[in-house]
Amino acid sequence: MNLKGKKVLITGSEGFIGSHLTERLLELGADVTALVQYNSFNSWGWIDTLDENIKNNINVVTGDVREYDGMKRMIKGQEVVFHLAALIAIPYSYQSPMSYIRTNIEGTANVLEACREYDVQKIVHTSTSETYGTALYVPIDENHPMQGQSPYSASKIGADKIAESYYRSFNTPIATIRPFNTYGPRQSARAVIPTVISQILAGKTELKLGSLTPTRDFNYVKDTVEAFIKIAESDKTIGEVINAGSNHEISIGDLVNKIIKLSKRNVRIVCDNDRLRPEKSEVNRLWADNNKIKQLTTWEPQYSLDEGLNATIAWIEKNMKYFKTDVYNV
Template identity: 80%
Template sequence: MNLSGKKVLVTGSEGFIGSHLTEKLVELGAEVTALVQYNSFNNWGWIDTFHKDIKKSLNIVTGDIREYDGLKRVIKGQDVVFHLAALIAIPYSYSSPMAYVRTNVEGTTNVLEACREFGVEKIVHTSTSETYGTALYVPIDEKHPMQGQSPYSASKISADKMAESFYKSFNVPVATIRPFNTYGPRQSARAVIPTIISQILSGKTELKLGSLTPTRDFNYVKDTANAFIKVAESDSTIGEVVNAGSNYEISIGDTVRKIIEVIGKDVKVICDEERLRPEKSEVNRLWADNKKIKELTGWEPKYSLEQGLKETIEWIGNNLSYFKTDIYNV
């Protein structure tokens, strides 16, 4: 499928990955509708920071994936739907699990049902590596068991299974992309890399973090956005789940050391108890097997961790006012 000229909807377009994907789709010549969560301030999230020419090219609509009737009106007439809207903060899911069910499970079901009703050509549903939980073997392929180690991951497992059921029950053309640990410009301080960078650049001499021993498979956001596009373009991904990862594993502790080396400032790392997950909920190891996405779409990451960190550090340095480094961002 060539996305140029296609009518494309992005839910969660105002967010971290969604905003990068939305920009890229405009560059590719798609007719993009950006669904932004309704708010009384008429705030469009990161879309507010787009170049005016990109904003002019967008059809920006406010709404809520939890509200089916409004969502139907947005999806009617679309050729392709990228579904990224979700609650994603793991710590907040411990205190408000039902909010995650309503948004991630019910909201996703609404998207799938509306796409089914209006015959959308392709849906790309967003999963997460958190659905795998702590690796039972590495690298993690798409056949790895799913483990609900937090209410967030449980809600995403449920959403993934709803996507699977709509493909198998109704032949809805949905593909599920499972990104591993995306980072880069526009990511909030709820994630570890911007937390590290923003604290250092704000002049902190003590870096407050949770556990340093878990490993992650980090992917630069531009690579992740391209993975979404490749999954949408490939007919072979319909009915499939595909990992989008680098096939490179690194511990949080080693990531901290890399960032400190690039920035060139000496800081002391201390463990902040508030930032630790409950023991059984911590995902201790993530390492993606990315063979399937390469075979089905030809995608592979272009950015090394060092390249991505440099661009991220530069962006955060120029936008430090977005970060509240004196508080723990849940």
């Protein structure tokens, strides 16, 4: 499928990955409708920060994936749907699990039912590596069991199974992308990399962090966005769940030391108990097997960890106004 000229809807377009995906689709010549969550401030999230020439070419609509009638109105006439809208913060899912069920499971069901009704040509549904839980073997391929180690991951498992059921029951043309830990410009301080970088740039001499021993497979946002594109373009991906990861792991402790070195600062790491997950909820190891995406598409990661971190440091340094370094962002 060539996305040029296609009518494309992106849910969650105002978010971190969604805003980058919106830009990339415009570059490819798609006719983009960007769904942002309705709010009384009329905020379009990161879409508000884009260049005016880019914004003028986006059809921005407001709504809520939890509301089916609204989804029907927005999806009617669309040819491709990228479904990214979700609640994603793991710590907040301990506080408000029902909100994750309503947004991530019921919201996904609303989007897919509307896509089925209007015969959308391709849907790319967004999963997460958190659905795997702590690795039972590495690297983690798509056959790895799913483990609900937090209300967030459980809600995403539910959403993924809804997507699978629509493919199996109705032959809905769905592909599920399962990104591992994406980072880069516009990511909020709820994630470890912007938390570390923003604290360092704010002049902190101590870094407040959670556990340093877990490992993660980090991917620069432009690589993740390109994985979305390649999965959408390939007919081979329909009905498949596909990892998007680098096939490399690094511990949080080693990652933090790398960021400190790249930032050329002197800081001390302090473990903050408020940032620790419950013991049985901590995901200790994530490492992606990315063979499947390479077999089904032409995707290959293009950015090394150092390249991505340097780009992220430079962006955060220019945009410190978005970070409250004295407040733990749940």
